[in-house]
Amino acid sequence: MLCSVAISFGQLPVWPLVTGFPQSGPTIDNMSTTPHQFVDWTAGTPTAINIPGTGSNNSGPTQAGVNGCNELVFFTLHNGDFTAASAALQIYTPTGLYLPLPGGDMNASAGDDEVQIVRRPGFPNQWFVIYNMAPVLYPSGHPGYQASNLAYSLITVNSTSANYVDDGFGNPIQDIILMENANTHVYFPGKATSRTSVVVGGDHDIYVQRRTQAAGSSTISSTFHIDRFTVSNTDQIIYSGSSNQIQGYAWYLMVAGSPIELSPTENSLAVMARTEIDDQQEIYLFDPTSLTTAPNTIAINELELEFTAPPAPLTGLYHQAQDFDANPGTNFEWLKNFERKISGLEYSPSGDYLYICGGGYVSGGTQNLTYLVQIDLTTTVNNDHPARIQVQQANTANTFNANSGAGNTWSAANYTNLWEFHSLSRMQSCIDGNLYFTKGRNSDLYVLPTPNSPLPINMAPGVIDFSTGLLPNITTNGFVSQMPDQIDGFDYSISNYNSVTFNVSNQSLCTCEPIDIDVVNANTGVVFTTLSIAECPTPITLCVEENETYHLVGANGITYSNAIAMNRYMPLVPCSPLGSKPNC
Secondary structure, eight states, X not given: OOOOOOTTTOBOSEEEEEEOOOOOSSSOOTXXXXXXXXXXXXXXXXXXXXXXXXXXXXXXXEEEEEOTBSOEEEEEEEOOOOSTTTOOEEEEOTTOOEEOXXXXXXXXXXXXXXOEEEEOTTOTTEEEEEEXXXXXXXXXXXXXXXXXXXXXXXXXXXXXXXXXXXXXXXXBOOSEXXXXXXXXXXXXXXXXXXXXXXXXXXXXXXXXXXXXXXXXXXXXXXXEEEEEEEEOSSSOEEEEEEOOOEEOOOOTTTTTTOOEEEOTTSSOEEEEEOOOSTTTOEEEEEOTTOTTSOOEEEEGGGSEEEOSSOOTTSOSSEEOGGGGTTOTTSSOGGGGGTTTTEEEEEEOTTSSEEEEEEOOOOSTTEEEOEEEEEEETTOOBTTBOXXXXXXXXXSTXXXXXXXXXXXXXXXXXXXXXXXXXXXXXXXXXXXXXXXXEEETTOOEEEEEOOTTSOOOOEEEEEOOOOOOSXXXXXXXXXXXXXXXXXXXXXXXXXXXXXXXXXXXXXXXXXXXXXEEEEEEETTTOOEEEEEEEOSSOEEEEEEEETTOEEEEEETTSOEEEEEEETTEEOOOOOSSTTSOOOOO
């Protein structure tokens, strides 16, 4: 598979993946681990590559930190701890080296499945990390089902260390809680970051779903707001607006699987609130330029599902899932559960289609049919959007209850039927212009090619697989728990930055002790980054702005002016008057 890095698609060049351990048999093997992996989409044939030293039964959010030169500098990985005091979002190098943050790692929730990493504009080696804080209370027993405060940290990372950026008053920018007009709220983990900003002076906007309930409450409100926060080149993320209150619905486990996606064309913001209640789940489409305008609401059970032939005794090629609630004899009665627990959400690169997946929920501990759905946003049928679907079988034997779509059951005493339940659950767009989706307890990223074209319709439950020899699925060494949520449509490569590599030692700065060196922009006087140098020559790779000049300034006052200029490193002259370096 050849991946294009065309600006028309943008997207992350590398995906870090949390991969879970494969399972079989009646019990859970809690000692089994597999290394986490990453996919380099810029390779000729992308494959999943192991990250050394990683792997844990506790899988949490992961996201990539890419610099202005389109290089993967670090990725985040959660320690999987549910306890608020010890839950930590951690920094790792691409080789799997853990970089502890001085002052403690970020106190993020293990249940946050849409961590956002946004490079600070104008600073190619600084990143905002936006995440849900670790909740103190777990009314539902798992942080993934608990709304919590929204926070950010601003970090700088190089090959050997990670640090919080100082706010200018001696305070690290760490775990800063975001507030709406000085009011603290709780938010669902779903987040979307825009490619551009609707705010004057802003660079990116972050959209989140605020629920009007107290932190730690076991009751989720049926009303919500969409709050917007804006990123610029300053060291703060600021609140910049809200929608009006939206009357929706509530379900006690809806926090998880309620994503937000912004179309690559940035004219539509899709917000979903998951539920298992029949005929209830909806998608809300907001206009990002006018958040206070009432959203266009799509009731999933009222989508006009397109058939290739009329489902007798009904007539016509378009029917809603709710039509099958009380219509026996069509052989499609299982569509009555179609909308229950839809969880995946993604736009096509063109923005004309909205894809969703999952659904089909019947009852706890039971396999069920799940769905891949393409909603056509450009037209309507009978005043509702048409949709094309493919149906994923409930189990490997393709046996299911024709009335409900239920397969076999499992329990804590025997998990065998759970391991073969490969339900559709996650979707994400890729740099090659394709979409990829996951199946539970399955070791593949499944390709969905040509997402800007009508989805082929297949109402016969089976194995959904669009791969070919030229366009294969990507096999991992364990099932993919989560995919990174990138800035859709954003080109992570910035043409006015380039990498410069050089060697420098403490002796170059006239000392035999470890020393910090500031890289200072010669034109602005701003410290670009700080290097920590030990006694031996240290290879340094910096992503620097083209046509800029940088000084190297040691903590001992020794300065090498114009050491980096025109994307080149100027060799350092001997530091002592006698033309020799210290004899260490």
